[in-house]
Each structure stands twice: as C-alpha cells, then as structure tokens.
Amino acid sequence: MELPRLGFVALLCICAQGTSPPNFVVIFADDLGFGDLGCYGHPSSLTPNLDRLAAGGLRFTDFYCTSPVCSPSRASLLTGRYQTRSGIYPGVLYPASIGGLPHNETTIAEVLKPLGYATAAVGKWHLGFGQNGTFLPTKQGFDEYLGIPYSHDMGPCHNLTCFPPDIKCFGQCDIDTVLVPLMHNEVIKEQPVNFLNLERAYSDFATSFITTSAKKKQPFFLYYPSHHTHYPQYAGQEAAGKTSRGPFGDSLLEFDNTVGKVLASLEENGVIHNTLVFFTSDNGPSLIRMSRGGNAGALRCGKGTTYEGGMREPAIAFWPGTITPGVTHELASTLDILPTIARLAGAKTPPVELDGVDMTEVLINHGTSKREAMMFYPTDPSENFGLFALRLGKYKAHFYTRGSTLSSTTPDKECSVFATLTAHDPPLLFDLEADPSEHYPLGPSGETDIPALLERIKKVKKQFEASMVFGESQIGKGSDPQLQPCCSPQCSPKPHCCQC
Ligand SMILES: *[C@@H]1O[C@H](CO)[C@@H](O)[C@H](O)[C@H]1NC(C)=O
Ligand SMILES: *[C@@H]1O[C@H](CO)[C@@H](O)[C@H](O)[C@H]1NC(C)=O
Secondary structure (H helix, E strand, O other), X not given: OOOOOOHHHHHHHHHOOOOOOOEEEEEEEOOOOOOOOHHHOOOOOOOHHHHHHHHHOEEEEEEEOOOOOHHHHHHHHHHOOOHHHHOOOOOOOXXXXXXXXXXXXXXXXXXXXXXXXXXXXXOOOOOOOOHHHOOOHHHOOOOEEEEOOOOOOOOOOOOOOOEOOOEOOOOOOOOOOOOOOEEEOOEEEEOOOOHHHHHHHHHHHHHHHHHHHHHOOOOEEEEEEOOOOOOOOOOOOOOOOOOOOOHHHHHHHHHHHHHHHHHHHHHHOOOHXXXXXXXEEOOOOOHHHHHHOOOOOOOOOOOOXXXXXXXXXXXXXXXXXXXOOEEEXXXXXXXXXXXXXXXXXOOOOOOOOOOXXXXXXXXXXXXXXXXXXXXXXXXXXXXXXXOOEEEEOOEEEEEEEOXXXXXXXXXXXXXXXXXXXXXXXXXXXXXXOOOOOOOOOOOOOOOOOHHHHHHHHHHHHHHHHHHOOOOOOOHHHOEOHHHOOOOOOOOXXXXXXXXX
C-alpha cells in the first residue's frame, strides 16, 4: 500500500481497522432543495436516515453545486471541473443527444481505478447515451451500471400510478421519445422501466455491490445519483402514501429508505468505519411543480436560477470514527469531492485544470476551507456574458440576474420566467451571512467598504475568467432520434415500438 502522505491520515488508517484504503459512497439527490430534509428544517419531510447521517456526520450550510440544472452539475461532480470546461452546456442532455461527457475527461471512478477500486454507478446518469451507448458510465470508469441513463420525465408518462388513489403522472412528460429504459451496463433490461420496483432494484444492486466488494476486501466507490425527488414523483409499496407531505414526501422517503439500506449494508459488512459517505443534491427545487417541486428553505428562487436557491444545497459527510459530528459553515462545492477523494485514497489527481480543492481538513478537523470563491454560471453559459454571479467569502455579487420557467409560480417575481436578463453594473451585492435570502442589496450607507470589496471581487473574477477555457459544447451538437435507446433496434414505427 502507498504510504499515506499526512500524519493524521496514517493515524486514521490505523483506527480504521486494517490497512485497506477507504471506500467512498456518493449519494446525489435530484432537484432536492436546501429546505427539503428534516435535518435542514422541513417540518413534514420524513428523512430519518439522512437525519441520522447529519447527526453523526458533518452537515454543511454553505455547499454549492455548479449549475442550476442536472447534466452540467453532474459533470462537475464527477470531474472536479466547471461544466464550461467539459462542454456540458447549455441546458441538459436528452435521450437522442449526439454528445455526452467527453471521454478525455477524468471521472472520480477513473481516478480510483488504477488503485484497484471496484466502481459502480446506480441510478440517473444524465451525462450522455450517444451512438451505441458510447457515453454510458461503463465507458467512464465504472465497472458496472444499473439505471435510467437520463431523467425519468424524458419519456411518455407511464406506470406512475403508485399513489393511492391511482394518480397518474402529475403534469406532462415528453411524448415523442422512447419509453424510459432501465439499463444494466450497456444492455436494456426493461423498456418501459417499472417505477414501482425501481428503488428496490437500485438498493439491491447497491447493497450487493457493497457486500461483494467487502467480501473480496476490495476498496470500492459507489455512485448513487437518485431519480428522487425529480418530477414526476413515484414511490413503491414501502413508501407510497406513507408521509404527510404527499407524493414529493413519499418519493423522498423512498430515497431515504435506500440511504438506510446502504448504511445497514456498510455496517453488516464491517466497513462503515472505513467508508466516507457523502450526500448532496444536483440543483435547487423545481418550483414550477409547486407543492410537488421541493423547497429552497430560506434561500431565494430555485432551479434554473443563479440565486442561492438554485445552487446552494444540503450536503452531509459521514464517516464514523473519522469525521466528528457537527455543522460547518465553510464554503465547499461538488467540485471539491474529486480532489478530496483522491487525497483520501492516495490517488493522483488528473493532469488537467481542476476547479475543486481538497476539503479533507474541513471534513476531518472541522478546519478551514481552501475555497475562497464560488462561481455561478447560468444554464446557458457563454464567453460573451461570463459569470452571472460570484461568491467571495460571505459576499455574493450578481453581474446578471434572470428568472427561470423552472422557478416560476413563487410569489417572488425575480424568480419567474418574466424576470428577463438584467445586467447589474455595479453588481448587486449581498452579505450572505447577514442575509442568506438575498433580499437586501448592500448600499453605500452600510458598514461594508463597497469600493474595496468590488475591487477584490473584480480581481478574483478576472483571474478566474482568464483561466477558463470553454470546451466545445456537447449539448450544442444536437440530437438524432435514431440514437434513442431502443430494446428492439430494428422495430418500426419508432419511437413507440421500443417496448420489450
Ligand atoms: C478533450 O479533447 C478536446 C477536443 O480535442 C479538447 O478541446 C479538450 O481540451 C480535451 N480535454 C481534456 C481534459 O484534455
Ligand atoms: C455501432 O454499432 C453498429 C452495429 O454494431 C456498428 O455498425 C457501428 O459502426 C457502431 N457505431 C459506432 C460509432 O461505434
């Protein structure tokens, strides 16, 4: 085994029974807002297992994803780089998209593979399918994959009748696409997928992966990006109708049940003291779904926007015996997960421009974050506009603001699609510690030395933007209906014949 680089890591390895490098479980919720979990203050959510993680682990208050929509946020988590570099913009990938996460990007799985890790992904991929499934997880460092390769509303609504009394899909799904497939590695197992059994299939897959790896004494990395709590919400027998929050609450409970099963499996296999479990969410709540759309708590707006509600997320790091329970107000991001995992495993970071920083100190010693700033790109980043907002320390500057369809329906007019692109020069400034809801812009009469602050922000922005090389847009490559996953490739007429 490679010698740990730091004294305290060496100490940990001794405490952590034996010499095997740590395992990693990354759990990623979908469209789950800052205010949706019990441990983040939601009054009617039932999240006992996530609450248990928070009580026994480190809960973040100032944790950010990199995009207010799915695909770009996932690209950043897995690569430690802003989506502008990998080209996962504008918007999200679709079943027929030609592009996907470029193969020359290095994922966390690819960072760990050379050290002998077993790697598996289960759930919503959403980083491309492509010609012959060339962008699937098995082509990006994962030994195994079970899941739907994109959002489950990217297909005709079907089988979503789990809520008594027999409520079908809420709202609309896509109609001119293939039925939603369930894939094992590169093979379609079911089309359409059965949503009522899906979570059970996922938790069985996850726990059997943990058990197999632990029995072989092989270190492992499990990536579980859930479909919950994205619209349209579903839940199987164990969770349907079991919460007072309605379908959103039921789908969240079903997700939480899986978290519980994963924890139980880590315990049963005796690896819980040698495993870092990290939980967060891909972007803010889809407020367009109203009461089924999640909740940003005290934060402004939600999905689709660069206000706090769009990109600040619940996050929990859990590693009993190694992470002391508590709450941290340090600034951190999904970008920091790759460098942190690399450091803890003793792996090399990829030889690319990384935007993430190692947050081991924050996790293990409740230390200070190396991250001083967080950048906010809109759903359609461009070199022309650059950053929409920048957080430096406790201050956030908005250079542009814009509402979003995905955040319409709230009483706050700035969140709505009718709040069109507005440039702010000088930028709108907020003190996020005094005013996390971004209600009261700082003015010249306050205590802050605004000219000096603006000068610092300008410098950080300029330096960052000079380092940003936009990758070729993968989503801009467009789509080809023939690329949609189909269990009966020669059938006709497509897409409806793709049913097996
Ligand atoms: C991947 O390849 C593209 C196209 O050749 C290039 O522009 C990009 O910089 C490469 N990315 C990395 C991380 O090497
Ligand atoms: C995809 O698979 C088909 C059939 O196996 C093959 O003819 C084609 O060349 C493949 N395309 C790519 C881009 O790999």
